[in-house]
Amino acid sequence: MTAAPATGVSIFLPTHRRGREVRQGPIRLGNLIRAARKLLLSGGLPASEADAVLAPASRLVDDDDFWQYQNHGLAVFLNAAGMWIFQVPLPMTEQVVAGPRFHIRPMLPLLAADGRFQVLTMTAGKVRLFEASRYDLLEVRSGVLPESLVEEMGPFDSGNDYANDYENPVHASPGARPNTGSIGVTNAQVYGDSPAEWTKARVVEFTRRVAAAVDELSAADPVPVVLVAGSEIGGHFGGFTTLGTLLAGVIETNPEAMDDGQLHEAAYAIARPVLDADRTNAIARFEALLGAGDARAATGPHDVVLAAQQGRVDTLLLPVDDRAPGQDEPDTNHVGPADSAQTPGWAGQDLLEVAAVQTLRQGGHLHLRGEAGSPRPEVGAILRY
Template identity: 30%
Template sequence: MDILTRKKFEELINSEEEWCISIYMPTCRMGPDIKQNPIRYKQCIREAEDKLFNMGLSKSEVGSILLSASDLIDETTFWQNQTEGLAIFITPEEMNYYHLPFEVKEQVVISDKFYTKPLLPLFTADGQFYILALSKNEVRLFKASRQTVKEIVMENAPRNMEDMKIDDDPRTKLQIRTANPVSNSSLGYNTASQGQAVENDFEKNELTRYFRAIDESLNKLHKGEEIPLVLAGVEYLIPVYKEISRYPNILDEFIKGNPEILYGNDLQKMAWEIIEPKFLKIQELAEAKYNQFSGQRNGLSSNSLKKILSQAYNGQIETLFIANGAHQWGQFNPDTNKIDFYEDEKVGNEDLMERAATLTISRGGTVYVVDPDKVPDGGIVAAVLRY
């Protein structure tokens, strides 16, 4: 299991057990340094053991909690297929891991909740987006971020248009001409520069059926999430796909040209040029809204962490800004609304900045982790409220 969706993230932040172990570590994806991956992980397991011993657990109890996690040390194939970072979450009953498209600081945190703050960039302005590379000869799906890109397997999706020719009708044997077609249809296209075009109703029907099968697989994969989708393909294919697609967040702009000749990294760079301005525009509008509400003193802005924690728990926060790297240790009891602040991390404490962020996300709000000088009002936290 390595794709961290918003739904799975919310399951993580809502988990609460006696022992929740969170391990983060940078990983190497190629070259001789790959050998360091299991070594580094083994050191993290040893650190988790030491912390559990210091919390009063016996050797047998520690061994039982970390059994499945320890078994992962010797999984050679696993360690040879990494990205930039790895997050592992362990309880006495199960273990889940997620490959991350960015490097994370090595750390082991043990509490009654999982530590999820390092995952926040996946759900902010530098977060995730899909790239769907469409052509008649192949279809590829990538999940990308500002930093990296990873190809995703779409279960039960056709590999190409030929996969859709499942009957013996001689019409399905027709060769699609590659000469420059002339068509009265708005879908006609000059192949001299960009590729083939839809030449007749039968081919359009076959293309529609092909795209519908792809779209069905994509919608099963994203499971209700609205991660932005950037399409890549020759121009006459894009409107055909958009017409049949039920995906909720397809960008109007797309990557033009034949995607078969492009690597994943090429597609990621081209897609980021399309999507970055949209991410930034949304953030700028949220900042302007905060400044407007703050100036109006209408009660729809907040920069007090103590108030923001309660507001986040109640689902009031529309947008939250937190300073990158900032921590505030303490305890928050939503039942009594009691909040205690502490200077240092210790057993039983939590990062209240992380708690505010995860509560906001779990209730449908947006979180931006920004440079400290970019937080509105100059503090470490600021929020735009729904009510």
């Protein structure tokens, strides 16, 4: 969905994971589909084409299984080529937008450089990796990460019975004297490690393998990582990993004693200073360049969009909220079609969306700044040259 659609529909709505509220999802979607149809017709699309565009979303309304597995929000994008669905970890405000391109502004918090981190939970019995944001976390399957010590290295028993994971050491009789029965044997006459030492060696090796897998994943997607594990595993992991400063911190506790809500709360408390630091540093650098009159500090939607389209934006700073400008704030962020005055409800081009998409496509960074309810901050960018 990277190319602009000839006629696109963007639908956003809040969803729920459990409880009676789950039933509200299909009702909301049905209402928004009807609103989208009116917008398409008002934009001049024939009824048959409008119905064809909306048909995939209409089928979701009666799909009970679909509504049982939701996140906090749902984004649905439709055009003549098909439908794209995103179950997102932040609550969405009900909204439907139709126009010559998709409306992605509500999704920008998920694309911001300060919006993502990972949580790795680890015990000998289970390893889990989560994609996380300030809003939520979601378990992912990497295909690279070992799932458990047993899966990776064979049967393991963390209790006192070592029958499955420890081969009894060989008892040797003193030299030149046959073993005539049950005799006491000293440690010096036992070959091999004790069960405890052997078990510890397996845990250390397993931790090394997990660290190597995490390093491999991080090389392709370098985001901060929070480890949740016991002190022993946490200590070994820190010695093996090459994450460096990307290892935001270690929570020394048994992750299996935490539910996902507790896990997210604890991990985000560790990751937040790291995530905020990137945004804070970017804002400080922008303001310093702007104060010095440096041409690498660009302001205003039109100048920023032009620089983004030219691939010159290294860091883009956008307002954190998606509200329309107030009475004293002219709306310079949108450019409508020539006949937009005759097309009520038809979305024009959002310059800030264009800037965000072009910046991310060119390998730049996106940060959101400001707080909801505070004065709207200026759009700005740090240019590469």
